[in-house]
Amino acid sequence: MDVDVVIVGAGPNGLLLAGELSLLGLRPVVLERLRERTGEPRANGVIGRVVQALDLRGLHDRLSGGEPLGEPGRYFQFGGLALDLGALADNPLHGLRIPQPRLEALLEEWAVERGARLRRGHEFAGFAQDDDGVRVDVRGPDGAAYAVTAAYLVGCDGASSSVRKLAGIGFPGTTDEHFVSRSGDVVLPGSAFADELGSIDAPGQRMFPFAFNRTERGAFVYAPFQPGVHRVAVHEWRQPPADPDAPLTPAELRAAVTRVTGVDLPMTRPDSDAPLAWRRRVGMHSRQAERYRDGRVLLAGDAAHVHSSVGAPGLNLGMQDVFNLGWKLAATVLGRAPRDLLDTYERERHPAGARVLMQTRAQTALLAPGAEVTALRELFGELLDEPAVLRRLAELLAGADLRYEMPGGGDHPLVGGWMPELHLGTPAARSRLAAAQHRARPVLLDFAGGVALAGWQDRVDLVRADAEDPPADAILVRPDGYVAWAGSDTGELTRALRTWFGEPADAG
Ligand SMILES: Cc1cc2nc3c(=O)[nH]c(=O)nc-3n(C[C@H](O)[C@H](O)[C@H](O)COP(=O)(O)OP(=O)(O)OC[C@H]3O[C@@H](n4cnc5c(N)ncnc54)[C@H](O)[C@@H]3O)c2cc1C
Structure with a gap:
């Protein structure tokens, strides 16, 4: 074998897996078709159980710039309904604020320090597997084709995963073609804000930064992620077909904000060299790979599941896939694993993915327009007065309600759950x-x-x-x-x- 494991994709999940495998003595290689990182703004942070998992590897301090793991945040939201988690003993919803490009840069540094190799500009083009290994076909930066042999191939190649498609693994689920989301980094005039908290007065309601502000026409989110620059996002349901590829303009974004909020917010593009988040997303996808493994081929991260980004669950889910897979795959390659160890990856993580699809669909439903939804929100809001409901939602959002079956592990209440910090x-x-x-x-x-x-x-x-x-x-x-x-x-x-x-x- 040329290498132990080929990982396709140098997003957060591919890089984390490369680091985990290297830490355990394997020789992974990461193939990434982009010649350099784009810096595309995506996640602004990581929430949930994975923050504690990162801490187990000493990565929390590295990603936070030296801040040790602290107390979980007090406020969050579910479908735009405010959750005050301050009253919960043992609130599980930890958070770590870090822009995704920086997360990727630091994970790459960590993986490479541990011996992982990253080939940028190398595109995965196909594979063939047999009982002994996998031959992976690659197109190099100069266009020349070559092959790498490995014991296993892992697709961390995102939502449109070629590894998943070429492995013939189905991706069942739903796509709402009539959902359109527009977002952009903009400069808003000071006169837009009603107070020093940055709230905005709209007809019949006050809107708050960082919150999903729902109206009867859609949902509006805005937050200052850089000094003087707001990221503005507006989500609309039941929209006519839109061209997903035409560039989004400030005028189109402004019109959508006005439709949803009733406020005409003047907005301009910031004068910045940094990549800006200007995108129109047509369609809401909620899909999960029917299998996470096909022989010597495995899937992790967005390659295995896509869903609405409401509640920011993507990295929590994907990176926990990786923490689950890494040690099992390493033991298998090193010949030390029990026979079905690698199958427990799908057995444990597929239900976790299904739960995220469930909760993000539920949150999306709670944000949609309509009198019935308004009534449902009112009822849901009343239920949130119950501490038990609040805890249940916090655990769901954190992925902390998960227990794995541990055959032979006995019946102690700790077994199957997350080990509490001591x-x-x-x-x-x-x-x-x-x-x-x-x-x-x-x-x-x-x-x-x-x-x-x-x-x-x-x-x-x-x-x-x-x-x-x-x-x-x-x-x-x-x-x-x-x-x-x-x-x-x-x-x-x-x-x-x-x-x-x-x-x-x-x-x-
Ligand atoms: C606008 C936006 C906001 C988001 N906000 C949040 C948030 O706040 N919190 C959160 O947790 N998540 C958020 N997410 C989701 C999060 O960004 C994803 O879950 C995460 O990027 C998935 O990581 P990944 O490594 O699985 O895949 P990706 O990040 O998609 O990486 C896949 C990599 O594979 C490479 N690749 C693809 N095909 C090939 C090939 N054939 N050969 C070689 N390389 C290939 C791609 O170039 C890419 O670099 C957001 C996503 C978006 C789009």
């Missing part, structure tokens, strides 16, 4: 549990001194630790941060180690 006192020093997981290896935490790792020392880190009031005598945490086993039954522990990390070394 402050450990080891003989050496006090440290955070997250620090023990920087190497993307499983960790067996032993609080009672009663477990041993015979046969798995090469793959699992044993941490003998003290913690104030530990939640179990011992806990086995997978590299993606989920608890595979907890308790004191060492027979159960052995089963869990075999299930996830293979046969012990001395068993031959």
Whole structure:
């Protein structure tokens, strides 16, 4: 094999996967058809469980410019309905503010430091697989075709994934052709704002920055992401067919804002060299790959699922796919994985994707115009007074309501869920549990001194630790941060180690 794994696509998910695999000793190569990063403004940050997952690799501090993982944010929204999460004990909705181009630049740096290779200007053109490996056809920057052989191929090549299409994996779901969204980075005059918070008065309602401001004609969102520049987005339903390729002009954006809000907002293009977010998106797609694996070919990120961006779930979903896949794929390539380990990737992550499609469709429905929707929002707003409802929504948005089946893991309440952060006192020093997981290896935490790792020392880190009031005598945490086993039954522990990390070394 020329390399262990070919990853197609140097978006956030391809780059994160390249870093994870390199960290675990593999030689991945990333093929990216663009010669250089475009700097296209997309996400402005990352929310949800993945913020904590990034922290497990020490990436949070790197991406935040040195800020340690802090408290989750207090306010969020569901379908434009305000959620005040301040009253929730253990609010799971962490956030990390970072523009996507910077996220990609830092992930690339991290992956390359760990040995991953990135070939820009190299386009994936096809593949053939057999029992031994995959031959990947590539068009190089000069147009010349060549092939790379690898044990596995992973499509992180975005929503229109060629890997998915050539693997013959269906992409069922829905497309609302009559939904049109227009967005642009603009300069708004100071006179547009009603107060120092930047709110805007519209007929019958006050509009707020960062919020989905719904009217009976659509939804309007605006926020100052750069000094003096607002990103303005306006979403309309039941629209006549629009040309998705014609360039969006300030006049068209302004007219759409006026239609939806009833306010004529003068807007001009900023005088900036930075790439600006000017786009018209025609159609709302909600689709999911019917399978995430076809033999030696896997899908992750937008290649596996597309959905409305309401609630900003894309990176949370895609990057957690990668954290789930990375260690399983590495163990498989290194020949240490239990037989069906790689199949658990789809088993665990397909339901997570389906849930995001469900909640983003629900949010989109709550934003749509119409008297029935207005009534539904009123009812939903009343339900939000219930702390249990608020918690349920916060967990849904964070992807924190997810529990994986852990065969052989026993029935301790921690099993299958996300490992809560602990402050450990080891003989050496006090440290955070997250620090023990920087190497993307499983960790067996032993609080009672009663477990041993015979046969798995090469793959699992044993941490003998003290913690104030530990939640179990011992806990086995997978590299993606989920608890595979907890308790004191060492027979159960052995089963869990075999299930996830293979046969012990001395068993031959
Ligand atoms: C306007 C907008 C706003 C968004 N806002 C948010 C937000 O606030 N929060 C959030 O979490 N998410 C947001 N998202 C979603 C987020 O941007 C995506 O989920 C994320 O980019 C997906 O990453 P990816 O690596 O899977 O795919 P992509 O980022 O799409 O990367 C795929 C890469 O594959 C390359 N590629 C494709 N085909 C080939 C080929 N044949 N050969 C070689 N290379 C190829 C492409 O050039 C590209 O670089 C937003 C998206 C948009 C469009």
